Structure formats: C-alpha cells, structure tokens
Amino acid sequence: MIEIKKGMNESEIDDYVNYVLEHMSLEEKIAQMSGNGLFMKVIEDKGFGKRAYDAAGSKKFNIPPFKFTDGPRGVIIPGSTCFPVSMARAASWDIDLEQRVGDVIGKEVRAHGGNLFGGVCINLLRHPAWGRAQETYGEDPFLLSEFGVALTRGVQKHNVMATAKHFAANSIENARFKVNVKMDERTLREVYLPHFKRCIEEGCATIMSAYNKIRGKYCGHNNYLLRDILKGDWNFKGFVHSDWMYGVKDTVGGVAGGLDVEMPRAKYFKVKKIKNALEAGKITEAMIDDAAGRVMRTILNYVTKEDPQNYENELIGCKEHYKVALETAEKGMVLLKNENEILPLNKNKISKLVVFGKYAKVKNTGDHGSSNVAVKKVITPLMGIKRYLGDSIEVVYDDGKDQKSVKNTAKEADVAIIVVGLNYKDEGEYIKEFRTGGDRDTLSLHDKDIELINTVSAENKNSIVVLIGGSAITMEEWKDQIPSILMAWYSGVEGGNALAKILFGDINPGGKLPFTIPKDPKHLPYFDKNADEIEYGYYHGYTLFDKNGYEPAFPFGFGLSYVTFSYSDLQVDVKNDKVIGTVDVKNTGKIAGDEVVQLYIGFEQSQIDRPLKLLKGFKRIPLKQNETKNVKIEVSRKNLAWYNPESKSWEIEKITYTLYMGGSSKNDELLSIKFEL
Numbered sequence: 001m002i003e004i005k006k007g008m009n010e011s012e013i014d015d016y017v018n019y020v021l022e023h024m025s026l027e028e029k030i031a032q033m034s035g036n037g038l039f040m041k042v043i044e045d046k047g048f049g050k051r052a053y054d055a056a057g058s059k060k061f062n063i064p065p066f067k068f069t070d071g072p073r074g075v076i077i078p079g080s081t082c083f084p085v086s087m088a089r090a091a092s093w094d095i096d097l098e099q100r101v102g103d104v105i106g107k108e109v110r111a112h113g114g115n116l117f118g119g120v121c122i123n124l125l126r127h128p129a130w131g132r133a134q135e136t137y138g139e140d141p142f143l144l145s146e147f148g149v150a151l152t153r154g155v156q157k158h159n160v161m162a163t164a165k166h167f168a169a170n171s172i173e174n175a176r177f178k179v180n181v182k183m184d185e186r187t188l189r190e191v192y193l194p195h196f197k198r199c200i201e202e203g204c205a206t207i208m209s210a211y212n213k214i215r216g217k218y219c220g221h222n223n224y225l226l227r228d229i230l231k232g233d234w235n236f237k238g239f240v241h242s243d244w245m246y247g248v249k250d251t252v253g254g255v256a257g258g259l260d261v262e263m264p265r266a267k268y269f270k271v272k273k274i275k276n277a278l279e280a281g282k283i284t285e286a287m288i289d290d291a292a293g294r295v296m297r298t299i300l301n302y303v304t305k306e307d308p309q310n311y312e313n314e315l316i317g318c319k320e321h322y323k324v325a326l327e328t329a330e331k332g333m334v335l336l337k338n339e340n341e342i343l344p345l346n347k348n349k350i351s352k353l354v355v356f357g358k359y360a361k362v363k364n365t366g367d368h369g370s371s372n373v374a375v376k377k378v379i380t381p382l383m384g385i386k387r388y389l390g391d392s393i394e395v396v397y398d399d400g401k402d403q404k405s406v407k408n409t410a411k412e413a414d415v416a417i418i419v420v421g422l423n424y425k426d427e428g429e430y431i432k433e434f435r436t437g438g439d440r441d442t443l444s445l446h447d448k449d450i451e452l453i454n455t456v457s458a459e460n461k462n463s464i465v466v467l468i469g470g471s472a473i474t475m476e477e478w479k480d481q482i483p484s485i486l487m488a489w490y491s492g493v494e495g496g497n498a499l500a501k502i503l504f505g506d507i508n509p510g511g512k513l514p515f516t517i518p519k520d521p522k523h524l525p526y527f528d529k530n531a532d533e534i535e536y537g538y539y540h541g542y543t544l545f546d547k548n549g550y551e552p553a554f555p556f557g558f559g560l561s562y563v564t565f566s567y568s569d570l571q572v573d574v575k576n577d578k579v580i581g582t583v584d585v586k587n588t589g590k591i592a593g594d595e596v597v598q599l600y601i602g603f604e605q606s607q608i609d610r611p612l613k614l615l616k617g618f619k620r621i622p623l624k625q626n627e628t629k630n631v632k633i634e635v636s637r638k639n640l641a642w643y644n645p646e647s648k649s650w651e652i653e654k655i656t657y658t659l660y661m662g663g664s665s666k667n668d669e670l671l672s673i674k675f676e677l
C-alpha cells in the first residue's frame with residue numbers, strides 16, 4: 001500500500017485511489033457515498049451546526065473523512081466570525097475583499113477541525129422575494145461568478161474543499177422541495193449556469209445539488225445536469241453531494257443521475273439498497289467506482305497538500321478576522337438617497353439625536369437556517385452610534401411603538417435615524433417547524449414601519465432611514481418624504497460600528513446594488529412561492545427592465561457617495577482574445593471616495609434575441625479628492641458568446657457591439673462606444 005503523505009502529486013493520488021478501488025469491497029466503496037450520520041451528533045451537541053460533520057473516508061485505507069461545515073455568512077460553528085451576508089458583500093463589488101473573507105473562513109474551518117465549506121452559495125436572484133436572497137450575490141451571472149470564484153479561492157487556499165451550491169436554479173424557498181423549474185436551453189446555459197461553470201474552472205472541489213427539479217427531474221437525480229453538463233461538458237473532477245433534507249428521493253435516481261454522496265446520512269444510499277439496485281441491473285458497478293473514486297480523490301487532493309500555516313484555536317473569531325468583518329460592512333452599505341446632503345452628519349452641529357426602531361437595538365444578523373453563524377455579541381446600530389459619539393451628543397432611543405412618544409421625540413431631536421426592515425422571520429431558509437424564514441409575500445416594509453417613517457418624517461425634516469434586509473425592499477410609499485436612505489443589510493458582528501462611521505462621514509459609502517429595486521413589483525418576473533411548476537424566462541432583473549423600458553426605483557449597480565464622480569474619454573481596443581475598455585474617472589468632490597466602475601456590453605445589433613446589455617466587468621477604485629484615474633477593464637472575447645442550442649456550442653456573433661462604462665446600469669448615465677468583432 002502506498003503511504004499517504006503531504007506533498008503527494010495528482011498522479012500519485014490517482015494511482016493510490018485506483019489501488020484502493022481494486023482492493024476495497026463493494027460495501028467499503030458504497031460507504032464513501034454518504035454522510036456518517038447526524039442525528040446522534042445533534043442530540044449530543046444539543047443543536048445543529050456545533051461541529052463539522054463527517055462523511056466518507058476509510059480508516060483501513062488511511063483516507064480521512066470530509067468534514068462538512070456551513071456558511072456563507074462565516075463558519076456556522078459557534079465562536080466564528082459572523083460576516084455581513086453575501087448580498088451585502090456583493091454590494092461592495094470588491095472581489096479582493098471577498099477573497100479575504102474566504103481566507104478568514106478557510107482558516108476558521110480548519111481551526112474548527114473541518115475541511116469542507118458548504119457555503120459558496122451562487123444561486124441567481126431571479127426575484128427579490130426569494131427567502132434566501134441574502135445568501136447569494138445578486139441578480140447577475142457575471143457578478144455571481146466573480147464573487148463565487150473569490151470566495152472559493154480564499155477558502156481553498158487553506159486546503160478546505162469549497163462547495164458551490166445549490167446546483168441549480170434554486171431560487172424559490174417555500175417550494176424548494178417540490179418545484180419543477182422549466183426553462184429553455186439558452187436560459188439554462190447563459191443565465192442559470194455560467195457562475196457554476198466559472199467556479200468549477202477555478203477548481204471548486206465540490207458541488208451541492210439543489211432540492212428542486214429542473215425539467216421534471218430532481219437536481220440530485222438529474223443526469224443531464226450532473227453527468228452531461230457538469231461532469232461531461234465542464235469536465236468536473238470533484239464530487240457532488242446532495243442537499244440535506246430531501247435531496248435524494250430514491251437510490252437509482254440518485255446513483256444513475258450522477259450524485260456521488262447522499263448527505264448527511266445514508267437513507268437511499270444504504271449498502272443494501274445500492275446492492276439491490278445493482279443486482280436488479282438498474283445501476284452499474286462502474287457508477288459506484290466513479291462516485292467512490294471521486295470522493296476519495298478529492299479528499300486526498302486537499303488533505304495531502306502542504307498547509308500554508310498552522311490553524312490554532314485562537315484564530316477563531318480573532319481580532320484580525322473581526323477587522324475584515326468591519327471592512328466588509330463598511331464597504332457594502334449602499335447610500336440610496338441623500339438630498340440636501342443630510343449625510344454625513346456633522347456632530348458639531350447636533351446636540352440631540354434620536355434612533356427609532358426595534359432593529360436598532362437587537363442582534364439581527366440574518367437568516368436562522370443553515371447559514372446562521374451563532375455569535376454571542378453583535379454591535380447593533382444603536383451600540384455603534386453610542387460608541388462612536390461617546391458623551392459628545394445626547395442619543396435617545398425610541399422603539400417606535402407608541403405614536404405619541406414618537407412624535408415628541410422626533411420633534412425635539414436635531415436628527416432622526418429610523419432603523420427598519422426585516423429579520424429571520426420575514427426571509428431566510430424556510431423551516432416550517434420553527435416558523436422561520438421563507439419567501440416574502442410583499443417587497444415593501446411592514447405597515448408599522450411605514451407608519452413610523454411617516455410619523456417621524458412629518459415631525460423632523462432631518463430623517464434618515466436605515467434599511468435592514470437581504471434583498472430589494474420597495475419604497476414608493478415613503479421614499480419621497482425621506483431625504484436620506486441607506487441600505488445597511490444584515491451587516492454582521494461589526495455592523496453597528498460600520499454604520500456609525502458611515503453616518504458621521506469617517507467612511508464614505510461606496511457600495512452599489514447587486515440587484516434592481518423596482519418601483520412596481522409587477523415589473524418583476526412572475527413569482528409563486530408555492531409553485532409546483534414554474535417557467536424561468538431568459539430575462540429578469542436589469543435585462544428585463546431594459547427590454548421592457550421600465551424605470552426602476554433604483555437600478556442595478558446604483559449607489560451614491562458623499563462625492564460625485566465624472567466619466568470621460570471612453571476608449572475601446574480589441575486585441576487578440578480581449579476587448580479592453582478604458583475610461584477616465586474623476587472624483588469631483590471634496591473628500592476621498594471609492595467608485596465602482598462598471599462595464600457592460602450591448603448587443604443591439606444581434607441577429608438573435610439578446611439583452612440590451614450585460615455586465616462583463618467591474619472594478620472598485622479608490623479616488624482621492626480631485627483625483628482622476630484611467631480605469632482599464634478587460635473582457636475576454638469568449639465572455640461575449642451566446643449558447644446556440646442547435647449546434648450545442650458557444651458562438652460569438654460577428655456584429656457591431658456597444659461597450660458601456662459608468663457608475664451604474666442606468667442607460668442614460670453610461671458612456672458608450674461601438675466596436676466590431
């Protein structure tokens with residue numbers, strides 16, 4: 001037997017796995033294809049997610065198990081660093097930062113004894129009512145790709161296997177166990193799968209199949225998705241594990257469909273059931289060898305790599321990691337409105353400030369499902385503001401429940417900050433038994449919150465609304481009477497500190513929306529949280545708004561700053577396999593600020609049905625007061641291709657394209673230039 005040691009190369013690992021497969025019994029191979037139980041551990045631990053759960057592995061052959069823990073808000077095991085939710089991180093448009101988040105997560109997974117992180121959630125936000133919107137990075141496949149890749153890189157640097165999930169088209173929560181998602185081939189390939197493909201190209205070790213069906217087949221049984229596309233077209237070498245509650249429905253469906261591991265325990269992948277299916281000729285031994293081989297090879301590829309460092313316990317939730325959480329919260333908040341330059345607040349001109357709303361005072365870090373990072377202490381908005389101000393200004397808190405008191409407090413204060421929005425009951429993973437999460441029935445705020453906003457703003461013209469949530473919130477009922485609106489998300493352990501720094505101008509907000517906020521929800525695609533079946537169309541988000549000429553309340557990619565930026569001198573260059581856009585971006589304000597420069601490609605002249613434009617590049621750029629930078633963004637030619645279902649291949653049209661660059665997806669604010677391919 002070959003010795004397992006650090007530094008083994010891939011061909012040595014292949015040889016070893018082949019040797020093992022030759023010497024393993026059928027039972028031992030099948031044992032690679034499921035989790036090692038969960039129930040007893042949850043009872044022992046008095047709760048879920050308190051440790052990494054193991055699966056597969058073989059003591060006899062020196063193959064360690066994989067040890068699963070969840071995310072993406074951080075590692076869910078208690079004590080870990082709780083980051084802002086993925087959607088808040090996407091709003092930073094800072095992929096280097098996301099890689100650093102991944103780096104922290106990777107270290108903490110290892111320090112907890114895990115080696116697999118099930119938290120690269122890259123499902124596309126088709127409709128903002130989706131309950132788990134907060135776990136992903138928005139509505140655009142390119143943005144999802146860039147963030148998924150960044151998190152994967154950061155995590156895997158520490159020899160932790162990353163999991164991209166939920167494969168695929170998982171974007172309705174309440175109906176997740178049953179819904180059949182229909183879509184045509186172009187929609188599948190161009191809209192719902194590209195981000196998974198990018199993560200696989202980046203070397204993402206594992207995939208988690210989704211609960212829902214696509215074209216009539218459960219994703220965990222879906223041989224077209226798992227065998228033809230993932231393992232065939234994309235040449236994926238890792239393994240696929242199922243989602244946890246009802247991800248596998250029967251033995252033959254799962255094994256023949258291309259699912260390698262049933263998690264978290266064997267129900268349908270029990271030795272006896274798989275043997276029966278083999279004997280009945282419904283699956284083959286080659287399928288078992290392939291699954292077991294993938295699992296063992298992937299595990300060995302990670303556990304035999306030299307570690308870049310040691311992973312002591314002290315790393316978990318350490319100061320350095322909290323700093324990254326703070327930076328993430330600061331960079332992700334999105335300033336949506338700032339009339340009369342109410343913000344930033346000048347503390348020398350204020351003597352009394354009032355903070356309204358229950359969410360100003362409670363721990364509200366997001367969903368209470370599988371992404372919940374158990375954390376004892378969180379800096380709430382009120383704590384953050386009080387800490388920031390010390391005794392310099394009188395800070396009053398009012399929970400907003402008593403209208404009379406609200407009126408009086410609002411009247412007497414120089415500034416009113418209203419913290420409203422959502423919590424884990426409104427949105428999140430749907431766990432019926434605990435009455436938590438699910439999809440939203442409405443995109444607007446609760447009536448009580450709207451009433452609070454109305455009452456406060458009638459009494460105090462310096463009212464600022466701070467929104468908490470993981471997705472789009474419509475604001476038409478009240479947005480005109482509020483001068484300043486800040487989207488603060490579920491912003492993690494350091495959220496309140498970040499908020500105070502933004503409100504008082506220590507941090508100039510630079511976040512931008514990773515989705516479109518509609519004026520009227522009717523402008524969004526059809527959504528039914530209880531659907532048995534639904535058709536996903538080619539258009540959603542900004543591509544749908546562009547196509548139909550609808551004006552959103554706030555467009556995709558939009559966000560204000562305490563300064564303004566001007567764009568000029570857009571150029572395009574086509575070189576070999578690249579299209580290169582360059583533009584001068586100037587900070588025309590009085591302080592430093594970050595701008596997220598976005599590049600879109602337009603397909604107006606296409607011979608086929610294509611969006612008006614698609615995001616194909618972006619960069620977050622720091623600019624000092626008055627500074628101009630020439631910003632260059634490259635798009636690889638293959639990113640302009642469309643999927644031709646007839647030829648079953650990606651094709652690049654020979655037409656005139658438009659390259660747009662600017663600070664949001666809003667068409668009349670983008671500079672544009674034509675180029676040919």
Ligand code: BGC
Pocket residue numbers: 070118165243244245370
């Ligand atoms: C969720 C997954 C999660 C898994 C394990 C499932 O219910 O859908 O996202 O990774 O549980 O916690």
